[in-house]
Amino acid sequence: MFDIVVVGAGPAGYSAAINARKRDKSVVVIGQHTGWLAKAEKIENYPGMPDISGEEMLSIMRDQALAMGAQVRPGVVHQVIDMGESFGLSLGADFVEAKKVILCTGAKQPKLLPGEEMFLGRGVSYCGTCDAMLYRGKHVAVVAQGHEAVSEANFLAGLCQSVTFFGKQEEALDPRVIVCDEKVEAIFGDDRARGVVAQGREIPFDGVFIFRDAMALSALMSGLSASGAFIRVDRQMRTNIPGVFAAGDCTGLPLQVAKAVGEGCIAALAAAQEIK
Template sequence: MYDIAVVGAGPAGYSAAINARKREKSVIVIGQNTGWLARAERIDNYPGMPGVSGQQMLDAMAAQAKNMGAELRGGVVHQMIDMGGSFALSLGADFVEARKVILASGAKQPKRLPGEERLLGRGVSYCGTCDGMLYRGRHAAVIGAGPEAVSEANFLMSLCASVTYFGKADAELDSRIKVRDERVTEITGGMRAQGLIAGGEELPFDGVFIFREVMALSSLLPGLEMDGAFIRVDRGMRTSVPGVFAAGDCTGLPLQVAKAVGEGCIAALTAAQEIG
């Protein structure tokens, strides 16, 4: 059980972790070091670090958080479950438990496919490790983006009769997996998923697994109050869900490192104060 779990390994998340450690709270940061800042060639408007690349800045923040005792863990949080007094964060088949959660997940929000939400848990899954056994000897599709997609597809290939992979593979896929370039536009099926539409063609599958770098906030934590595309927060960075805070690009404009770092600090200090 951690005092604080931070969802998102960007400047807001690392700032939250550093400030939580200054208050001697145990903290875990979950996410890949590959968010928006990693794409910035050069940052000139962050005080004290002129001219560094986004990746250099991220690496320095990650190292500082780690040196101060924050635990850093790769992966994508799929869902948060309110346990009444603590939260369970699911990372595939694994869970992390924390008293407070700081959402620092950035501004990018994935668009869900037509049929995806309706058929989730009925042939559509976000976790091969959890649900793969249900498709033993059957035919699975993987819609892949992000760090987990390839390893999960390879795991599914060890169980399923066939795996077809739609998307860009960041690592080596099992040679038995069929790769298709067409973009998937819909998941099909009535009571259960029956397949998908890709390149205008309807293709049958028993199960459809979807892996993304980020999760839609509405599926990560249903009931979170929004302000348009952004999470509604108060001045202490509290969200509408008690015990859950938000910081950085996910709370609104301006989408800037300095604002993300400032909000990460406030979120951590408010969370630490509530923990006592």
């Protein structure tokens, strides 16, 4: 079990990890190297690092966190579960346990498809590795909105009767995967059938797998208090759930690296203080 788990590998997450290590706490950062900052061509307003690209800045932060002994694990956290004395985080087939959680998930929250929440766990899944066996020999759709979509589709192709891939391909797909250019607009379902709606047309499938690089807050952790799209925090970056902190763009404006880094630091120090 880790002392602290950080969800999101951006400036807030790396700052939280660096400062947790300064308090000698074990810490793991979970996330992809693809956050908002990587899109910034140039950052000119962060003290001490003038004229640097977002990608470069992110790499330096990551290397610093690693050098200080933080672990960095690629993946998307699907759910944070409050287990009383600790927290369990599911990332595909993997599971991480920690005493404290710091959410650094950024401002860019995915928009759920109409019907998605209603059929989650009843035909809709976020994890191929976890749920593929339920659809062995069946027909499934993959809605690709994240980096894991291709590898998960290729994995499903080995088990399912058919896999239909909706979305952008960033790597080579298994030749058994059927590629469909249509955009998925919704998930439909009733007692008889379930599937996706694309270009106004209902296409039935036994299961629909949706892969994204981030999760909607409501799906990530139930009971988390939010104000619009932002997580509510106090000045110590504590959320309404004891043991859960939040930092960076996910707590509100201004959406700036300096604020994200500062909040990551405060959250880590406050979390470390609560660990006996």
